[in-house]
Amino acid sequence: MKGILIAGTSSDAGKSVLVAGICRFLARRGLRVAPFKGQNMSLNSFVTREGAEIGRAQAMQAQAARVEPSALMNPVLLKPGGDSRSQVVVLGRPVGELSARGYHGGRQGELLATVTDCLEQLGATHDVVVCEGAGSPAEINLRRTDIVNMAVARAAGLPVLVVGDIDRGGVFAGLFGTTALLSPDDQKLVAGYVVNKFRGDRSLLRPGLDMLAKLTGRPTLGVLPYTHGLGIDEEDGLRVSLRGSSRESAAGEPYGRDVLRVAVAAVPLMSNFTDVDALAAEPGVVVRFVDRPQDVADADLVVLPGTRGTVRALEWLRAQxxxxxxxxxxxxxxxxxxxxxxxxxxxxxxxxxxxxxxxxVDGLGLLPVRVRFAADKTLARPSGSHYGEPVAGYEIHHGVADVRGGEPFLDGCRVGAVWGTHWHGSLESDGFRRRFLAEVAAAAGRDFVPAPGTRFAALREEQLDRLGDLVEEHMDTAALLRLIEDGAPAGLPFVAPGAP
Known part of the structure; x- marks a missing residue:
């Protein structure tokens, strides 16, 4: 199997971005590419066509690779809940809830076999598999139960690139230390480094890169510049993608009547906050995550997003x-x-x-709906029409809604200016989104008119192309292709902890 694994010095070092960029770069060359992450921990998930739940980051990477997302690309998904427990999703289906101790102390051998089997299947049907690690491979307390970082690289003989975020500081310590804490067998697979989010004059960085190569015997294959508005689906973290319309108005002045202000309640265990990305993509729409009543009062539209803890989020809304x-x-x-x-x-x-x-538990009482949580999870890809426009989405929920009145709205209902639906992603349907925003603007007394030319899918493609451009322009792509074709070079030196 031909492939590569992208590891990181930490969470949020840039692994997801780099994997997506490499996928797009390789897809442009006509290769059949698949992304892969053996285990993901995220509340942002997606439903594949076959009805399997996977991390949204892997669905985004599949789009970068120009292939259909599959459960094979993310065989194990952990969805954090309360009390340090997570729902464990295997091959797209929930199999139970486990504590962190219970998860790491139990099924790792079985899950590793599932992970490696999925990787083998992808390798058999694609020219290249671009794998993403999780967190850092140098978490020495978790090495025995690793099923996503070096265990995957060892099982498939994959070369590894380690990426570090220089914007946070300490990137050289992170890259060196990550390598030094690995076992000799794992170090043999670490073939080089990538520096992410660099600002300034690259010539000032060169001495450090040269010293790192001398210390480790491994080159840095790329220095990716700090780039605003990449617009990828995050695993977690409240970030508005694409046009980044969470920014404040110029000079702190009030927004004009032609600007629509959207406030998203920052509820605990928020899931799929990427639903509002399509709103942020509209010129003249400003999206903010809020936790204060005055921010809700000031907004033209308030969004209550998805959450892995509906009752907990409801209690938080009341307390706030x-x-x-x-x-x-x-x-x-x-x-x-x-x-x-x-x-x-x-x-x-x-x-x-x-x-x-x-x-x-009593709800807010604004819609004629009663909800009962079922043991089985609903995973679906519904489609239909509303406002005379086609609309599609996806569903991920245990709650079963008994709608007892109101006007139909997708699978939910509407009463007055209050809308509710189980459909994630519906706002990505351009015509539906524009009609909905026009109605919101009218109710809010705004002069805002949605731009008829905004196409969310095209904007997403542009951003994925930008990721491919970053790889093509700022990485040694010849060296990258050699690693994918030939694997890690033989004779890479061992890096001792604490040396020099």
Whole structure:
């Protein structure tokens, strides 16, 4: 099998971005490419055509590779919940809830076999598999239970590039230390480094790169510049993608009447916050994540997003004073949109013996909906039409909604200026999004008019091309292709901890 594994000095070092960029670079060369991450921990997930749940980052990387996302690309997904427990999703289906100790102390051998089998299947049907590690491969306390970093590289004989974020500082210590803490067998696979998010004059960095090569015997194959607005789907972290419309107005002045302000409640265990990326892509729409009642009162549209803890998020809304602020908005006829868990919170009541095990809990009472949590998870790719426009999305939820009135809205309902649906991703449908925003603007008394030329899918493609450009322009692509073809060079020196 031909491939490469991208490891990192830490979480958020740039692994997902680099994998996506390499996938797009290779796809442009006519190669059949597949992304792969053996184990992912994220609340941002996606549903494949076959109805399997995988990390959104791997779905984005598949788009970069110009292939259809598959459960093979992310065989193990951990979805954090409360009390240090996570739902374990294997091959796209939930198999149970485990604590961190229980997960690392139990099924690793079985899961590693699943991971390596999926990798082999991808390798058999693709020219190249570009693998992503998780966190850092130098977490020495977790080495025995590793199924995503060096264990994958060893199993498939893959060369490894380690990427570090220089914008955070300490990148040389991170790259050197990560290598030095690996076992001799693992070090044999570490073939080089990539520096991410560099600002300034590269000539000033050169002495450090030369010293790193002398210390480790390994070259740096790329220095990627700090680039704003890459617009990729994050594993976690509240970031508005694409046009980055979370920015404030110029000179702190109030936004004009032609600007639509969207406030997203930053609820605990937020999932699939990427739903608002399509709003942020619209010129004249400003998206912010908020946790104060005054921010809700000031907005033209409030979004209650999905969450892995609906009852917990509902309690947080009440404790923050946001629940009352949302109710006041609804009474005044001002727009509110609930998606998935947010939709459930807008209903009359929630019966939950599955997620929170809190029994019956009162909702916000703004929609005629009663929700019962089922043991089985709904995973679906629905499509239909609304406002006379085609619309598609995906569903990931345990809550089953009994809609008892209101106007139909996708699979949910609408009462006045309050909308609710289980459909993630519906706002990526351009015509539907424009009609919805026009209605929001009218209810908010704004002069905002959606731009007819905004095509979300095209914007996403542009961003993926930018990632491919970063690889092509700022990496030694000849060396990268040699690693993929031939594997890690023989005779790479051992780097002793603490040396020199």
């Amino acid at each position: 004073g946001l629940a009352d602020a949302v109710r006041r908005r609804a009474a005044e006829g001002r727009p509110v949109l609930g998606v998935c868990g947010g939709f459930q919170m807008l209903g009359e009541r929630i019966e939950d013996e599955v997620e929170s095990r809190r029994g019956t």
